[in-house]
Amino acid sequence: MAMSTPNADNHPDALADDIVLRAEDLRTHFIMGTRTAKSVDGVTLTVRRGQTLAVVGESGSGKSVTSLSIMRLLSHPGRIVGGRLLYRMRDGGVVDLATLSDKRMRAIRGKEIAMIFQEPMTSLNPLYTVGDQIMEMIRLHEPISRHEARIRARRMLELVEIPAPDKRLDQYPHEMSGGMRQRVMIALALACNPALLIADEPTTALDVTIQAQILDLMRRLQREIGMSILFVTHNLGVVAEIAHEVAVMYAGRVVEQAPVHDLFARPRHPYTKGLLACIPDAKRDRAEDGTRKMLNPIPGSVPSVLALPAGCAYAPRCPLAEAHCESVPPDLLNASPEHLTRCWRHELL
Amino acid sequence: MTDTTHTTQAPDDADILLSVRGLSKQFLTGSGPVKAVEDISFDVRRGQIVGIVGESGSGKTTAGRCLLRLVEPSSGKAIFDGVDLFSLPEKALRAYRRRLQIIFQDPYSSLNPRMRVRDIIGEAIDTHGLAKGAARQARIEELLTRVGLSPEHASRYPNEFSGGQRQRVGIARALAVEPELIIADEPVSALDVSVQAQVLNLIQELQRELGLTMIFISHDLTVVEYLCDEIVVLYLGRIMEQGPARSVYAKPRHPYTRALLATAPVPDPNVRRERVILQGDIPSPLDPPSGCVFRTRCPHAIAACAETVPTRETVGPGHSVACIRQAELAETYQD
Amino acid sequence: MAAASAPSVDTPRISTLILQRKTLAIGLAIIVAITLLAVLAPLIAPYSPSKLSIVNRLKPPSSTWFFGTDEFGRDVFSRTIYAGQLSLLVGAAATALAATVGITLGLVAGFFRKADGIVSRIIDAMMAFPDILLAIALVAALGPSLATVIIALGVVYAPRLARVVRASTLVIRELPYVEAARALGVPTWRIMTRHVLRNLVSPILVQATFIFAYAMLAEAGLSFLGVGVSPEIPTWGTMIAAGRQYVGQADWMTIFPGFAIILTVLSLQLVGDGLRDLLDPRLRKDL
Numbered sequence: 001m002a003m004s005t006p007n008a009d010n011h012p013d014a015l016a017d018d019i020v021l022r023a024e025d026l027r028t029h030f031i032m033g034t035r036t037a038k039s040v041d042g043v044t045l046t047v048r049r050g051q052t053l054a055v056v057g058e059s060g061s062g063k064s065v066t067s068l069s070i071m072r073l074l075s076h077p078g079r080i081v082g083g084r085l086l087y088r089m090r091d092g093g094v095v096d097l098a099t100l101s102d103k104r105m106r107a108i109r110g111k112e113i114a115m116i117f118q119e120p121m122t123s124l125n126p127l128y129t130v131g132d133q134i135m136e137m138i139r140l141h142e143p144i145s146r147h148e149a150r151i152r153a154r155r156m157l158e159l160v161e162i163p164a165p166d167k168r169l170d171q172y173p174h175e176m177s178g179g180m181r182q183r184v185m186i187a188l189a190l191a192c193n194p195a196l197l198i199a200d201e202p203t204t205a206l207d208v209t210i211q212a213q214i215l216d217l218m219r220r221l222q223r224e225i226g227m228s229i230l231f232v233t234h235n236l237g238v239v240a241e242i243a244h245e246v247a248v249m250y251a252g253r254v255v256e257q258a259p260v261h262d263l264f265a266r267p268r269h270p271y272t273k274g275l276l277a278c279i280p281d282a283k284r285d286r287a288e289d290g291t292r293k294m295l296n297p298i299p300g301s302v303p304s305v306l307a308l309p310a311g312c313a314y315a316p317r318c319p320l321a322e323a324h325c326e327s328v329p330p331d332l333l334n335a336s337p338e339h340l341t342r343c344w345r346h347e348l349l
Numbered sequence: 350m351t352d353t354t355h356t357t358q359a360p361d362d363a364d365i366l367l368s369v370r371g372l373s374k375q376f377l378t379g380s381g382p383v384k385a386v387e388d389i390s391f392d393v394r395r396g397q398i399v400g401i402v403g404e405s406g407s408g409k410t411t412a413g414r415c416l417l418r419l420v421e422p423s424s425g426k427a428i429f430d431g432v433d434l435f436s437l438p439e440k441a442l443r444a445y446r447r448r449l450q451i452i453f454q455d456p457y458s459s460l461n462p463r464m465r466v467r468d469i470i471g472e473a474i475d476t477h478g479l480a481k482g483a484a485r486q487a488r489i490e491e492l493l494t495r496v497g498l499s500p501e502h503a504s505r506y507p508n509e510f511s512g513g514q515r516q517r518v519g520i521a522r523a524l525a526v527e528p529e530l531i532i533a534d535e536p537v538s539a540l541d542v543s544v545q546a547q548v549l550n551l552i553q554e555l556q557r558e559l560g561l562t563m564i565f566i567s568h569d570l571t572v573v574e575y576l577c578d579e580i581v582v583l584y585l586g587r588i589m590e591q592g593p594a595r596s597v598y599a600k601p602r603h604p605y606t607r608a609l610l611a612t613a614p615v616p617d618p619n620v621r622r623e624r625v626i627l628q629g630d631i632p633s634p635l636d637p638p639s640g641c642v643f644r645t646r647c648p649h650a651i652a653a654c655a656e657t658v659p660t661r662e663t664v665g666p667g668h669s670v671a672c673i674r675q676a677e678l679a680e681t682y683q684d
Numbered sequence: 685m686a687a688a689s690a691p692s693v694d695t696p697r698i699s700t701l702i703l704q705r706k707t708l709a710i711g712l713a714i715i716v717a718i719t720l721l722a723v724l725a726p727l728i729a730p731y732s733p734s735k736l737s738i739v740n741r742l743k744p745p746s747s748t749w750f751f752g753t754d755e756f757g758r759d760v761f762s763r764t765i766y767a768g769q770l771s772l773l774v775g776a777a778a779t780a781l782a783a784t785v786g787i788t789l790g791l792v793a794g795f796f797r798k799a800d801g802i803v804s805r806i807i808d809a810m811m812a813f814p815d816i817l818l819a820i821a822l823v824a825a826l827g828p829s830l831a832t833v834i835i836a837l838g839v840v841y842a843p844r845l846a847r848v849v850r851a852s853t854l855v856i857r858e859l860p861y862v863e864a865a866r867a868l869g870v871p872t873w874r875i876m877t878r879h880v881l882r883n884l885v886s887p888i889l890v891q892a893t894f895i896f897a898y899a900m901l902a903e904a905g906l907s908f909l910g911v912g913v914s915p916e917i918p919t920w921g922t923m924i925a926a927g928r929q930y931v932g933q934a935d936w937m938t939i940f941p942g943f944a945i946i947l948t949v950l951s952l953q954l955v956g957d958g959l960r961d962l963l964d965p966r967l968r969k970d971l
Contacts, residue, residue, distance in 0.1 A: 058543060059512075207404035207568065208570070208609060209608060209609065209626075210630070211612070212627075234541065237571070241614050264616065264619075279546075280571055280572050280575030286575065294553065297546035298543040446868060446869030447868075450867060453860040454860075461861045472868065472870060477868075522864060
């Protein structure tokens with residue numbers, strides 16, 4: 001199913017039945033005068049039906065730009081300059097989101113694909129009650145009366161476990177806590193029953209106990225509704241909790257995609273391995289008597305998307321890098337049938 | 350007045366660099382007084398790292414600011430090397446400023462955007478008249494090298510650095526006055542994982558080599574478990590549990606600590622811990638619950654929890670818990 | 685190291701930076717030109733600004749009188765460039781006074797909670813009056829003269845700056861880098877100048893250019909209303925006031941000094957905007 005040469009078949013219908021979204025060599029660049037920021041430069045990833053794909057990466061890895069590209073919500077001067085975004089509609093048809101007209105894209109947003117963001121306060125309109133906002137969303141896509149929409153909105157608040165939904169419908173976003181607002185965002189996103197939910201760092205701004213509630217809610221909703229989730233995060237702990245599959249991004253590319261257990265058990269890209277090694281773990285990093293061992297940070301820093309290296313972008317920081325790595329960018333290789341990696345030397349891992 | 354609220358007397362221990370007793374801070378807001386920090390007591394031993402853990406509204410940041418008198422505490426004592434910092438007049442406090450320093454969370458707003466790195470670090474040196482002329486220049490370069498930057502960075506402005514590098518500049522500024530105690534307020538929370546590890550290593554190196562004592566304020570339980578010797582768990586401005594980190598992590602005795610540990614994400618999909626997901630939101634500090642402030646979200650709360658403010662009970666060496674049901678709950682925890 | 689990719693360490697020369705910003709360069713060029721014209725008026729003006737010539741009264745612009753003549757036959761061009769001296773002087777002096785008073789009040793109000801109540805009330809009370817009314821009242825109370833016009837305008841516009849400085853000070857004083865300075869024991873006055881005031885340079889400059897422009901306009905207004913400087917002294921305001929009666933037959937008497945005001949005000953705005961960008965190191969790298 002996973003192909004080592006993703007462009008082998010250009011026919012749009014070449015999407016396997018269980019795949020909802022497949023990005024193939026997606027390139028999104030920000031062209032500013034003479035400079036080009038290659039924020040996304042060859043992203044290939046797959047979201048399976050009813051599953052959660054976590055896209056994990058550090059700042060500047062292009063994970064948020066990837067999700068905005070899928071929604072086609074890029075702000076100027078960002079533009080998709082290459083690749084395909086094959087999406088399977090609920091009616092079974094396959095479209096390429098990268099080239100779809102703005103008009104058709106608007107019909108897809110909300111109804112087919114919905115998105116939630118890190119800071120729910122900025123994505124909710126402070127001037128309208130949450131009830132009005134959910135109702136507007138529903139009536140944008142479906143011809144139903146205000147009364148029916150209100151009933152639906154109330155049901156959505158119940159679905160996301162907001163206590164006293166009748167009262168909450170008439171409240172404004174600022175009257176709610178951060179956790180409640182994120183629940184409202186989820187209710188808003190799910191109001192039109194989308195097949196794919198894109199969640200961009202939805203729990204990053206929340207406290208751990210609230211984060212746990214939201215992650216729990218998302219897992220439950222996925223079980224009940226069967227939606228697919230593309231979950232963007234920088235937190236590998238959250239990945240381990242929520243993901244079925246993981247795509248690791250570095251410098252605008254997916255460097256590794258694998259089922260979550262495979263990825264954590266045996267990362268096949270030195271960057272993933274490096275990331276896991278530098279998260280403190282008292283069991284590993286403190287001796288019996290409590291003395292601390294030094295952590296193993298990845299040396300150096302992320303390359304600028306304005307000037308990516310010619311070969312593998314990770315090579316300058318990679319302990320395994322050899323001359324070949326520095327000159328030739330690695331293909332997406334199969335480390336095992338379901339485990340893809342962009343590393344020439346993955347067999348050493 | 351505050352003495353009666355203490356459960357422990359200030360210990361007469363030469364090892365203790367800072368002894369906080371009954372620290373409280375009330376803010377007057379438009380909607381009434383907020384008890385941001387309420388009767389906090391703990392000791393910091395020389396060379397140790399004490400972690401203060403809590404979620405938003407726990408008062409952890411306010412507590413840190415009070416210790417530095419960046420926020421004036423409402424009551425309590427902070428005995429630093431035999432002197433109560435809270436009763437020092439502003440003039441006398443200035444000399445102590447040199448001995449206690451702070452590192453901030455946000456690497457962007459913690460450096461004056463209009464000052465070069467040289468002036469940022471130099472200001473610390475000048476304020477206490479530590480070096481002049483060539484010696485000052487040499488000291489700045491030494492500090493930059495010490496935190497993993499290079500001397501050429503001295504003439505740059507903060508905006509020319511990455512987040513991790515800015516954090517290093519902030520650390521160099523704090524080190525410039527050769528402090529004994531550093532309060533680090535979420536120093537790695539705003540950094541990427543790989544950079545976070547670099548900065549954590551730096552903090553440890555400095556702590557070891559310079560014999561620093563540290564209060565490490567954080568919401569990240571994983572980092573605290575790795576880094577800290579002692580831990581203080583705050584909720585709505587009150588201490589829920591405190592003790593040696595190993596003991597608290599191995600046998601958390603407060604329902605809140607247990608919930609925190611159970612919900613902290615661990616980068617291992619095979620870890621299927623008992624899921625203690627707390628219901629509801631953190632209550633508003635404007636209107637905290639009566640009795641035990643945690644009772645509204647506590648899975649084990651009983652009627653009595655609303656009536657009495659729990660006192661701290663010792664459950665192990667240096668390990669204490671503020672929960673009236675801790676003894677009976679301890680049995681259910683044995684696993 | 686990673687920062688190797690960051691912008692170069694050398695600060696580019698200030699002249700290069702200015703030239704890279706067209707609006708700033710244009711604004712500065714106009715201001716400099718106007719100032720030079722005013723300062724060098726004795727050398728440039730073809731006639732004395734006060735030379736009467738009843739025969740040549742109300743002549744339209746021509747090669748003899750570039751801007752025409754007024755009701756006493758005085759050369760409008762000569763008067764316009766001479767008038768620039770006083771108009772610019774009033775604007776600059778009033779701005780300097782407003783800045784001194786306003787920045788001090790704003791810093792004190794923003795930094796010391798106890799002083800804030802009183803200072804803020806005064807600022808609010810002053811801003812409740814229309815500028816020109818307050819200025820008229822002050823000039824009337826002090827007795828009209830050039831100095832009182834300057835003082836009056838300085839006092840009238842000081843609250844604008846005070847308000848801007850106070851608001852920004854309230855924000856900056858809570859920032860971690862100010863906390864860091866306090867934690868280091870840096871004296872308050874140094875924090876106020878080094879950490880707060882230095883970060884206020886751009887809003888202050890922007891406000892100052894506005895005030896400069898407003899003060900010039902207000903001076904014209906006061907003169908126009910007859911409560912400003914003596915009508916014999918040429919300022920753009922007194923010239924417009926005098927030309928008012930002849931608008932129907934000799935509009936050049938008002939058009940040219942009016943145009944001088946507009947040009948000066950416009951170029952001040954260009955300079956203000958340009959400086960704001962230039963002085964912010966965060967924006968500097970985005971050249």
